[in-house]
Amino acid sequence: MKSKHAHPFSYKFFYNSFLLLLLGYFCILMLQITMQYIPYETDVAFLRIKQDYIHLLHYRISFFVHVYSSLFVLLAGFSQFSDTILKKARKIHRIAGRLYVIVVLLLSAPSGFIIGLYANGGISSRVAFCLLAVLWFTYTLLAFTSIRKGNLKGHKAFMYRSYALALSAITLRAWKYLIVFLLHPRPMDVYRIVAWLGWVPNLFIAELIIRKRLKK
């Protein structure tokens, strides 16, 4: 974000505010989804149709680690892409950034990979979710190592990619809603489609942003 500090009432100010509100709105929806699993319960919500796997300890651990940790990852969107915070409160950026990296690398991405192995919808959605987890882990790790080496451009590029994949939690469900609303397909067909549609376009948009903002 090369532009100067967004001036109040400027187009950019409204645009950013809109995006943050939208993110806030979807985070609340995600919180509601997370709340279904509090208190700990193994025959509720999505788990109702995962009864074949819920007896597996590693599945159970991964599922709940993923559910309870992933919301915090989304919160990074509020602070980490702000030029203001980066310039005026670098400490916040660094602390929140480290938290993001730790949660993704140690909790959300590995657990996502393990539950991805048991995804509904057969081999295609399993590949989709596992690949998502691998790429997410890799981009996040690369973003971290590049800033350690002082490579600012690389750090930014990989963080755009990493967060674009984190947002798949939101976009996957939005696609599902939209596709069902418009086309009314069979439930598992929807799932197979959004397993890919949930994150591939996100990555594509991230590349566009990287090209526009970083290759100047």
Added chain:
Amino acid sequence: MKKLLYLSALIIAASCGDNKEVVETATAVVNKHDSTEVFPTDSSSFPTPLQEGVETSYIGDFEAVDAKPDRVYYYKNKINITIDSLRGNEIFGHSVVAGNQRPFSGTYSLTNGVHKVSAVEPGDDKYDGKFEFDLNGNAGTIEGTWTANNTKLEVNKRKYKLNKGTFSYSASANLPESLSGEIVSEWNNISKFEEDASTAEMITADAMKINASAVKLKKEDVENMYKGDLELMRNAIYARHGYSFKSKKMRYIFDNLVDWYIPYTTDVRNELTELEKENIALIKRYEKHANVYYDSYGR
């Protein structure tokens, strides 16, 4: 922004959806007919009943007289009238229709092989009334009318022409292929078809692909099925046991479109096989999931 509000409303609706059990379960109707003089439960206290060869079940449409055309589905149910015994000029029997099993008793006169019957239901149920029919033992038919005691009912007079038919459970009775493409809705609010349209759903061939009374279902069999197909597949199990449906949607399907279906009882819980019970549990799981998550944000 409107869309977002709509979305959030949906989420809230979905999160409350857990206790919204759309799924009809076979439930018992307790018949509180303790007026024993009219409706004997202990047949030994009576002289041996006459055997006239007419003590059997008669099945057919129970149709409203003066059906309003826009409410036609509501006005036709499949009825089972069973003659239990005859004694002197008295006749005893019961009917099963629309999720309701009711005894009746009355008198008859026999002319030229035709029993002219006039009988009443106990009178302690909202839907009790009076039967008048001709029972032709040779032809195996019943033809007549039923008049409700309560004249304020939506339908207070019905006619019927029934043929002999015996209920027997068959695990291999399949839903007819012709159900595919049929559009059904809950018909909860029968006077407002527009409101019904919101619950309308099309039956697809999936619903009759597997007979859930005969084949053990795997999750792969049901995970990609529409909610309405799952519901029909499960209710077909109850229908094979002769369950008389309270749900208007199921009545529309089974009473009108499934030839082998005979309403026989209002409680099938003790009749279900182990296989059926397991399949019902699995189907319900996916029905419930589809109901809460299919068209909402989240899963």
